[in-house]
Amino acid sequence: MAWRRDGSHEGIATRMASTTFLLRVSNAGLALVSQVILARWMGEHDYGLYAYVWTWLLLLGGLASLGLPTAIQRLVPEYTERGDFDRLRGVLREGSLLTLGTSILTAGSACALLWLSEDSFLDSEYHWPLYLALVCVPVYALLEYQEGIARSYHWANLAFAPPYLYRPLILLAGLACLALLGITMSATVVMWVTLASIVVAGIGQTVVLWRKLRKVVPAGGHRSDLRYWMTIAWPLLLIDGFYLLLTYTDVLILQRFVGPNEVADYFAATKIMAILSFVSFAVSTATAPRFAQYAVSGEREKLSSFLQDSIRWTFWPSVAAAIGLLVFGEWLLWLFGPDFVDSYFLLPLIAIGLVARAAVGPVERLLSMAGEQKLTARIHAGTLVLNIVLNLILIPLMGVAGAAVATSIAMIAQSVVMAIAARRTLGVKVFTRRAFGFSRT
Incomplete structure (x- = not known):
């Protein structure tokens, strides 16, 4: 078809978004199937334990990469455009080593803290599953960084298939084998299988990625510019960190007020509604390199037009x-x-915040790619503080419903502030008729 051969910026972005969306939809199906199987086999109690430690894995794995998975998406187009292949080769190699090193340090420090705290921080039933989750952190962080590299070159399949397609398939296959052997599906057992699936997916992605890089990056020396790289990455780390904390704060705070069964109910509801975020993720992934290019070249009209198209691609599908x-x-x-059906009331409460976020499209990524990382980080920090305060107030009053309401209010506030920031700093309008598909001009 013509759109598959379209070499324009919009054509490339459309293909990237479409491929990413299909992979994430496939992942959503696999994730839902695996979560359903886990909940059925583990029971609410162990499923709640697993949900809690998995949340810590996602949080620490995202933070340990130091913002480099997002920074690399700006650095690769920049160095390629300038023909600075020495620094390009440097950031590709040293960024991988830095990610691996800091994630090992992060996981090791967390393991030591958990060991020293004994039962003062968590009940003993959480300990072994959490230790295994921490062992997963370095490989998970490396997968995140390599995903960023692949996204920079528009290799959607390589970026997303290993973490979002192959890993869940390996997990399901491993769980099926254990079920046939009659092994009880405790949270610890499932985390062992999770660890194996992440390691296998990580090895496969690493081998394929570096083979492809040898074909597109000319051979030569390496030049380090760590200070410049981290100047870009640190604000992005704050942004990603605040976003991850905003995403997972509800589950982490819930554990302090309710039992594993209630955590399991809430986690199941969020897993279902998380499908909404896949549209935003796909569009954001496709548009980030183009936002960076337009911002560097100073093409404000194209930047504004492209953002409005991106909002339309995000909002109505969401x-x-x-x-x-x-x-x-x-x-x-x-x-x-059957016990999970009673948590249906959580779905619309969660959906409100996600739709509000979709209404501004990838404006957050636009601000980051246009050099407004510090501003974006401040917005995320304010949103995180608001979310924590609301969770601490509403969860004791409303239980799991309080977590859903608190997070949605925080998302709505964040979306409004992001739109205002884009208008004031970049002169880009967010809420326009064209953005919502009512006008093409």
């Missing part, structure tokens, strides 16, 4: 997905187990 998930929500929850 609305349609939200409606579909709410219609089939009770059935989806029943798949986890």
